[in-house]
Amino acid sequence: MTVEIFTENRLNEWQELYDSLEHAGSYHDPRYMSLLAGGFEQESEFAEAFVYTTDDAFVYYPYIRRTLSELPFEVDDIDGVEYSDIVSSWYYGGPVASVGADEDTVDAFLEEFSDYCRRENIVSEFVRFDPNLENHETFEALDPSFNRETVRVDLTQSLDDIWDDFEKRNRNAIRQAQETDIVVEPTTDPDDYAAFHDIYTDAMKAQDAAKHYRFPLSFFEALLAEDDLATLSVARYEGEVIGGSFVVHDDDIAHDYLRASDPDYWDLRVNNLICYESLMEMRRTGRELFDFQGGRPGVFKFKRGFSESGRGEFHIAKQVHIDDVYDTLVDAASDSGVDTESGYFPAYRVEQSN
Template sequence: MSGRSYTLDDRETWQEWFDRLDAGPYHSPTYLDTLAGEFEHDSERAELFVYGDEDGFVYYPYIRRDLTELPFAEAELSNPEAYSDIVSSWYYGGPLLSAGAPPSLAEEFADSFAEFCAEKGIVSEFIRFDPNRENHERFDALEPTFNRETVHVDLTKDTETLWDEFEKRNRNAIRQAQETDLVVEQTTDPAEFEAFYDIYTNAMEAKDASDHYRFPFSFFETLFRSDLSTLIVARYEGEVVGGAVVVHDDRIAHDYLRASNPDYWDLRVNNLLCYGAMMEMRDRGTDRFDFQGGRPGVFKFKKGFSTEGRGEFHIGKRIHCPAVYESLTEAAADAGIDTDTGYFPAYREAQSN
């Protein structure tokens, strides 16, 4: 059995493979197409590797990045154009095993894909597994390691049960927000897209966020024009003071990107935004709202929406061209990059994962 690779030039075939799965929005060709080139590097391009056949297969989308963009690559490598590295979709990705496929197919895939990477000059591979699909459990051969806990809400429960499973401090904050003039609802107004973008951009500037979280307005425009996302905004006296981008399909919704004007934080605008986004997705028939994870302060806020739902986010790191990896890491260190932080791959400037 052999593997096959696809690019977005093979969009129709890629979509056919995707449609055979219950995979979620982060694994779709539309989302990877939207993300690639806007995420961290201009050279990003979405690709798919499939191992198996229609009766049982592994589906693995990822983003490929050139190494020529590294300032030291040309001096270090005799042919830098021949090499690249890959990362999973963001927030979640990793390979998925189709329903009914034998577990042994996952190990066969790992070997086949490693051979593919070595042949194609893919130096390293960073995997973000999907806690909603729990695909880390099926791909032991990729040596997944636990990274952090995540929070999700079971939207199939009745509203009273959902409310009872909020932490008390969160219920109080939502009640406080509901007693103000804040209004939270979905929007398709282009002017409000721009208003949210301004708030989001200001928030990233205030946090001195990495490029990982800085997107041009064109990225949001493309996302909002697709069927992958919904923008929920909070208004105060008619002015947009916050927004939450929810990436979703018919079954699962993700708290994707969110920001609010700090002048209105005392009104508990973030609590009401998240509550409104959750209930909007529940009204649409979505089964789960995934708050994902985050650093301690962020995680504390998110777990206020569920005392029950928890997941485990795992990552994987693989080196397919060891000699090239070592050479690039040494060159990165010589160029002033701290290669001992644990960030992977070590030869790139650290970004949030």
């Protein structure tokens, strides 16, 4: 048995390990995680992976590690120790077991990881499992709880079957958009990246979105520069970019990652057309599944228009590794005015959308 810790200092080795997994989503990719960390929620965070290996199997667990020194309140009773907590990659994450990893391997991994967290002063752990990998089933000991449904489209179906599984209102909206002069196409033009980023940023401001939805242009550019990790498709109308869809993908699964459009063109059903053409582009390039993910009720209603039958189940898990420090942090947060009774985890952090 061996345990290894991978960070950006060992990115090439980390990438080789990730590539050896038969199935691990793009959100588990160290390239994606290293780009996400450091601006996802705070500056002092970094991507890390804990890997437990036996003779013929291993468990791969990537996550983002966040210092607790930047909490927006004073904590007087933790003895000057540098504590941290961890959160899964966004949108999905959680540990992934290799082929051949049995229940004993999983149990041993969990014990070793819990010991590691206590040694490293990692107070708590928030896990977002991957509904496409269904890794919550392998790690039942983490007590996963159902959070929401996701919408997905099987791209191995015929075009007619994909179309027929759209809700009628969505088919009508797509037809309406196709009758306009809107053109949706993938792009590698930096000017298109910037134009889409402007539209996306305006949308996040209008929605007063959480910090981890607000990305700088440099993040878009860096992610799109990685080979076969992301694709941007933009919608053009009379030569102007009026919206787009940012899709993160591996060879098999594509994710509806970030999307926005100019509200002046919503009546033309530009959003429906953007999603449809992005989905078709992923099918043309050989992906087998398009994951629209989930969302709040209004967002989910729109997404389910692209599949009446395709659903996944998104699960989360919450772990406290150092109980007394966790309780101290929650008390300090409560005293400073943080709503620690909302159900958000960890309770000492200011609530954001998960």
